[in-house]
Amino acid sequence: MSENIDYKKAAAYLKNHDNFHILIHQNPDGDAVGSGYALCFALRKMGKRANVMCSDDIPSKYAYITDNYTADKFSPDTIISTDIADTKLLGKKLSAFADYVELAIDHHATNTGFAKRLAIDPHASSACEIVYDIFKAGEIEIDELTATCIYTGMATDTGSFKFDCTTPRCHEIAAEIIRDFHVPTGRIGRILFDIKSEERLRLETKIINSMQTYLDGKCAIIYISLDDLDAFSASNEDVEGVANIPMQIKGVEVGVTIKEKKENQYKISMRSAETIDVAEICKKFDGGGHIRAAGCMMDGDIDQVRMKILSAVAAEMGIDLWLA
Ligand SMILES: [Mn+2]
Structure with missing residues (x-):
């Protein structure tokens, strides 16, 4: 049985646990990468151990995020997932975790409820938006790198703030993180939307x-x-x-x-x-x-x-x- 929890509870859950494996979906996109690494960096900043796990390699365009990360060696106590609607999306390497996800953070209306705890809002533009609101609800401190991750997921899932899912909240968060952390929006925009091989x-x-x-x-x-x-x-x-x-x-x-x-x-x-x-x-x-x-x-x-x-x-x- 899974339980829906609000963002305050989700934040408390993060604070009260340690040794996290953060699962993101196969063929990871900007929201999977952004929300996964945002969680990881924020948890590490809290003095906890956390790794991001993905069945596929992270595309090289996200190097401005992944260059700041090295996987840690530890055995996980807490499995959480982000941007994953269905355990099928875990992919081959992570499929063994399917029954052990303690907390799923997601914005897909089609989420199958596979995790013990669900922090889900189908009206959120992106998983990153939810992750940010969880940080806010729990007064979890973030820095420029984490803010850059959040911005990446929101920009990706809204098609550069163009799609119908671009809500007032989405712009508010973008405004807050650009103001507080000087996220390099021009550079990220070009990397995400303009540059092609x-x-x-x-x-x-x-x-x-x-x-x-x-x-x-x-x-x-x-x-x-x-x-x-x-x-x-x-x-x-x-x-x-x-x-x-x-x-x-x-x-x-x-x-x-x-x-x-x-x-x-x-x-x-x-x-x-x-x-x-x-x-x-x-x-x-x-x-x-x-x-x-x-x-x-x-x-x-x-x-x-x-x-x-x-x-x-x-x-x-x-x-x-x-x-x-
Ligand atoms: Mn997403």
């Missing part, structure tokens, strides 16, 4: 050229095969954020990105512009996420996968696929 930029032209639109231009699908990655010498890191590419087309309501993971296995990412709940669509395929950004895994032949996705998107749009 040459391989990525060239791969983008291929993806865009082979993009297809359906349902009267309301749905666009891009596909990235393992061969594409090979041909452009692109790494997994190079394809981060490609899901936003189809959303740039005028009239597209749902953008779908299909990434080949291995033969006949694909990772699907969906984005929605204004009206469609893509979390609902991804749930049909055992996935989940947010209304405007969700994902799932699918198996099978690429054409079948494409058709299945398209019918699900059409159904959510109320369009009869066979007449469209």
Whole structure:
């Protein structure tokens, strides 16, 4: 049985425990990295031992965070997670922790309640926003580095303060941490949103050229095969954020990105512009996420996968696929 706890209780929990392993999800994004390391740095500042654990390597663009971290050697007494909605997202290396998470900090409405204690707010822009409010509630001291982590997660999950999840609270926190800790916003913004590897930029032209639109231009699908990655010498890191590419087309309501993971296995990412709940669509395929950004895994032949996705998107749009 899990228990919902408020931020004061969550802060008290952090204060009253030690030797933390902080779990973040596989394929970590800016919010996973930001919230995980923010917790770690703040706990260490309190004199506690803490490590951040992830099944995958942390992308090199977050070096301005991870360069300030070295893993400690100790056996954990306290397992907590952040930005993880489902233990499936722990990935291979961390799956053994699935039943032992004491506290989950998260902002996904689809959180499965796997942890003993839950500090969850589906209206928060990011896990980082919740982590910051937990620090505030418990008067836990932070520094410039921790503030930079918090800013990173908020900027990532709000698409640089553009998405609908950009609430007044989100701007208030950004204002507070920029004022109090002089977070280098320009530098972080460029690292997170502007700089791409040459391989990525060239791969983008291929993806865009082979993009297809359906349902009267309301749905666009891009596909990235393992061969594409090979041909452009692109790494997994190079394809981060490609899901936003189809959303740039005028009239597209749902953008779908299909990434080949291995033969006949694909990772699907969906984005929605204004009206469609893509979390609902991804749930049909055992996935989940947010209304405007969700994902799932699918198996099978690429054409079948494409058709299945398209019918699900059409159904959510109320369009009869066979007449469209
Ligand atoms: Mn997040």
